[in-house]
Amino acid sequence: MAGFNTVQTVVEWATHEPRQGEYHFSGNNDLEAFIKTAQRVGLDVILDIGPYIYAERDMGGLPYWLLKQHPDIRLNTSSPAFKRHMDNWMRKELLPRIRPMMYESNGPIIILTVNVIFLKEYLKKELGPHTVVYISYSPMSSLVKGKIPRLYETDDCFVGRNPGWTQRLTKPQCPFIYSVYGGWCDNWGEPHHTVSTKAVVERLEHYLPMNVSVNMLMFHGGTSFGLTSGSSLRDKFRANPTSYDYDAPLSEAGDFTDKYLAIRDVMSKYLPVAKGPILRATKKGVYGVINMTAIENVWKVAARLPTVRNRFPLTFEGLDISAGLVIYSSSIPRRILGTARLNLPSVCDRGYVFMGGRSAGIVSRDQGLTTDLAVRMAPGDTITVVVESQGRISTGFHMDDFKGITSNATLNGHILEGWNMTAIPLTDTSILPDAPLSSLHHPPVTPGTPSGGLTFYIGVFIVPDEDPHPLNTFLRLDGWSKGVAWVNRFCLGRYWPEVGPQVTLYVPWSILKRGQNELLLLELERAPCSSSLPCTATLQDKHVLDGPTPT
Structure with a gap:
């Protein structure tokens, strides 16, 4: 070496x-x-x-x-x-x-x-x-x-x-x-x-x-x-x-x-180095464009999972979840109607806020997005916050990095109480939606948001049977925003090409098989689909780690 x-x-x-x-x-x-x-x-x-x-x-x-x-x-x-x-x-x-x-x-x-x-x-x-x-x-x-x-x-x-x-x-x-x-x-x-x-x-x-x-x-x-x-x-x-x-x-x-x-x-000037040719790069797989189909939204996944009720929000750790999503919801006090100020001073790390099922904005620890939102309420509305963990702090004096809603939320200065919480542990493949790989024609699914966010998408790709074995390849998700990817139920990790610099995800040959393989995405924000344009992903032979960034 x-x-x-x-x-x-x-x-x-x-x-x-x-x-x-x-x-x-x-x-x-x-x-x-x-x-x-x-x-x-x-x-x-x-x-x-x-x-x-x-x-x-x-x-x-x-x-x-x-x-x-x-x-x-x-x-x-x-x-x-x-x-x-x-x-x-x-x-x-x-x-x-x-x-x-x-x-x-x-x-x-x-x-x-x-x-x-x-x-x-x-x-x-x-x-x-x-x-x-x-x-x-x-x-x-x-x-x-x-x-x-x-x-x-x-x-x-x-x-x-x-x-x-x-x-x-x-x-x-x-x-x-x-x-x-x-x-x-x-x-x-x-x-x-x-x-x-x-x-x-x-x-x-x-x-x-x-x-x-x-x-x-x-x-x-x-x-x-x-x-x-x-x-x-x-x-x-x-x-x-x-x-x-x-x-x-x-x-x-x-x-x-x-x-x-x-x-x-x-x-080699100081220590013995083995002689012989160096193989500069192994061949990579080009498995082409994958058509992706929405199969389930996070609301339906959450409906199959247990809900915990507590007066105040519990952290991921309090709910015994390492990583993934937690859905927090609380009913609006009857005395507050119309437009109000919702304050979420400590969301770790990214929260998707909904008022009565309507998107009210994003609060983000890393992007400095506001924690104070103007929301409009109707009688009987519920405040819902879907919180994503982006990884606990790995060094210094802040490693006790609790995730979720970690302090009280207020509405017009009143502390919100009576929370329902559903943990979606994305590290547990048994909770992920399933679909038959024999067909890409699934019944229409309502996305989790109008932009296609908070939704699982599935697609299949083929590793040719005549290949001696699968090859390393790289997953490119042009047009997608932010989420998590799995291949054959192996979690590749988080993707976020919208902010970079990482554009592609490494897909090791060892998780692939000859014949039909499955790609599963959880898109959190925006999918590149429309009535005339299908959602696609690509498996290519080039790794892109130096994509454009906001800074």
């Missing part, structure tokens, strides 16, 4: 324990198989066991149910509640799985990295005193003020920075390990980030002659499939897209890039 001899990966607690006491270690979640594969191809492993991993993932990789169990929990600290759940996860599930693969047991795991200092003694007690533990990041002030024996700190190095003095000052006896960023992550609505090949090569040329161990971050970024991408909150709320391509040396689809070849050339 371009001369690198070690792979570093993270263990995401939320992926392996998505619901409390429910553990997933098979299929794409087979951690042990991944580590053993690395060993088989001659790679050592640095394992970041968290429990907080950042990585632009929902809540930094911590499971949402921590907020359900303990709304006031202090995440990623030594607080009793957090340590109790973390200890159960690690002692019961994670550590028994990795113990046989540690270096001391002739396994490939040479180093464990953590993000909380108290884990150092914990891991040495559980795995043995010779376990090598690194803390992967600390602010400079804490590195200087609080140096802990036998706990190695590393310093991430963005291209253009020279952090060597940090470690020389704090732990001159420790090996130097620096992360060179080969790219950077994106946010919805902001331009695609890249780091030039020249800048990466210069940074490598600077450190490798100094006998520094270099960690390329990311060498392969991949995809935040499903609804697992996170968000950030600094000057404003920013949601991360589905793609985690990261402008990395290996593309999202696993192809070699020019950056990969340049890095390989540099590394």
Whole structure:
């Protein structure tokens, strides 16, 4: 792999324990198989066991149910509640799985990295005193003020920075390990980030002659499939897209890039690099235009699901839903009629507001859309808000990022009470609408909104039987606004081409099959259909991550 001899990966607690006491270690979640594969191809492993991993993932990789169990929990600290759940996860599930693969047991795991200092003694007690533990990041002030024996700190190095003095000052006896960023992550609505090949090569040329161990971050970024991408909150709320391509040396689809070849050339000066031809890019599938048909709206899906009643709105976590939609509704007090001011001061993250079934606007945490709406009411009207989660904050002091309507809504200053709430967990494929794939001719369906939003659409496409196997491909949704996509009931993730920069979604060959395949979309806002123009999607051979953005 371009001369690198070690792979570093993270263990995401939320992926392996998505619901409390429910553990997933098979299929794409087979951690042990991944580590053993690395060993088989001659790679050592640095394992970041968290429990907080950042990585632009929902809540930094911590499971949402921590907020359900303990709304006031202090995440990623030594607080009793957090340590109790973390200890159960690690002692019961994670550590028994990795113990046989540690270096001391002739396994490939040479180093464990953590993000909380108290884990150092914990891991040495559980795995043995010779376990090598690194803390992967600390602010400079804490590195200087609080140096802990036998706990190695590393310093991430963005291209253009020279952090060597940090470690020389704090732990001159420790090996130097620096992360060179080969790219950077994106946010919805902001331009695609890249780091030039020249800048990466210069940074490598600077450190490798100094006998520094270099960690390329990311060498392969991949995809935040499903609804697992996170968000950030600094000057404003920013949601991360589905793609985690990261402008990395290996593309999202696993192809070699020019950056990969340049890095390989540099590394060959200092480390042995396997010889042989490089396959620049694998063939991609062009499966053409897919006709999409509306099959059900969210109101009908919600009618099949249980409703919770409460005096005040409950959060997603209070309703025990990780991600998806929650429909909130409340009857208007009889004393308020005509035009009024509806105030929704805290909707996390995007709310579609209806008054008596009529659209009254959108409130949005990320786009700064108003939380104060003028609404016109008739006797007997109900206020309904469909709230979408766009990913919990993945870093900093705001990771206890509750979703939904998180504070009281008011109408002309009066607090609205008596709420009905229906959770639509889009991570649960059993609640998704179904339709026979044998025909595209379904009975007419009334969209969830006049513009075709809040509606599920289905279509089929063919992978030719004569193909040896399916190919990677990319889903393009020109004309569609914002939503979630599934192929063969596998959730590709969120799409939002209207704001960019991500225009296409990566569709891995492994979820496809020869013959007939299904594409399912949940469009939240506007579908490109009319009486004369059908809705379509396209599967093409080009990934577009640098589309136009508002900023």
